Amino acid sequence: MPETSTTRWTARASVPLLVGGNDIAAQGWTTASQTPNTLTYGADYVRLATSTSSGARTSEQLLIMRANALDATKPFTLRVTMQVESVNTHNQLDSGAAILGSFTPPGGQAVDRAQMIYLDSAAIGWADDTQSAAFAVTDGAYHVYELSVDAAKVATVSIDGVAKLTRNNFAANGTIAIGDQTNDANVDGAVRIKSVERLCP
Template sequence: MKSVRSGVLACLVVLGVVAACGKDSAPRPVEPPDASVPEACDGGGVVACAGACVNTGVDPAHCGACDNACASEEVCEEGACVAVCRIDGQQVASGTVNPANACEVCLPATSTARWSARRSIPLLVGGGDLTAQGWTVVSEGPSTLSYGADHVRLATSTITGERSSGRLLITREDAFDGTRPFRLEVTLQVETVNRHNTLDSGAAILGGITPPFGTAVERSKMVYLDSAAIGWADETQSAAFPVVDGAYHVYEFAVDAAKVATVSVDGVAKLTRNNFTSNGTLAIGDQTEDPGVDGAMRIKSVDLLCPPGP
């Protein structure tokens, strides 16, 4: 014997035959599911917040947690609020360089509404692959190029009895506009170097070069680095300085609007030269294959300094 409930009637069924029926109450409503736990919330950063599924990894209203909202100048990335710039109606990620001016960058800590001035443009970051940074390697053995955590190392040597030695230059075309004033900073350490020859050096900085090895005129304007002095490779000027002292030094190469070149070391002017011209290609390393004129250096960084703001 069983009973059947059919909306408004309740019937008693005995051996498959309806024995009696009577009035019943109204149909019972179907209970809705618990809205606080949506079935679609399946983990992986997607959680239930106020009855809705939210990806706390990217939702700025619930970033990292349901009760954490990012500020208006922030976006949510991987569950953390990250500041951005909003320039000319566009969202710009922090660290983005202005495509119209490489000396401007988005720095939310400085301004979220406009581009911020940049001190310098990195041309070489030590430890990173040179070719990926726009550099070309010019080499003749015996020479070795290697990388450290924060530098690139260049080294050359001479085989006893040979009439030539290793040559190793790294060059970057269009490093700067040679028709306009420019300032470069090269942070490097000379580990060892032999005394230079006229127009040749085992450790050098060239503010203009025609690849692969440069012309005689370009080499005359090359800066040589000896163990205890720096100078122009045509012997027109030199200055005493403890180049090989186990430390990194900042070598600044600057040319002004009057085409006067100044070479400074750690902020102190050492060399000057009039009528300096350049094709905008920069080179650093061992420029010569003269036997016994070799060197080893570590380059930590090369930066093109931006002009000062207004």
């Protein structure tokens, strides 16, 4: 059978960075957060959830982050298998459900936030609003989100093996993060992360 884009991306070997259902701290992850928020576990996922109290001017933040997740001097691919249960529409440079291929605690520096991937209910995009793509993010299903950065620092974001976004001059620092990156009021989300992997070259 001829190789398709789907068979190609599912066949690549990977290094697990997070296995859902297991303690994240034991797997080398830490959190950047503002309380209250909830981090809970299911049989095969870790669930992150934030909300805004009625009348509050700020909301909660909850990111899980892993330092030294990748060698930023080399090409890399991150694969995140995740379900977005719910999410509010992002603000520029802020997102209630985000994937950051480069992160500086506690909320990300300007370059981290500009190239952050936001996930809205019906679209994904770069958080500096330079590019977006329609997608039914909150459809009740798990999806495979991949961020690939090549030797020329060109980044490509794919969902379930289909390319959706590209970006030049992606700058990584080796630390990655996933979750609610902002404390902006009413910019919240709830996600279930089944796995995070670094794909082998």
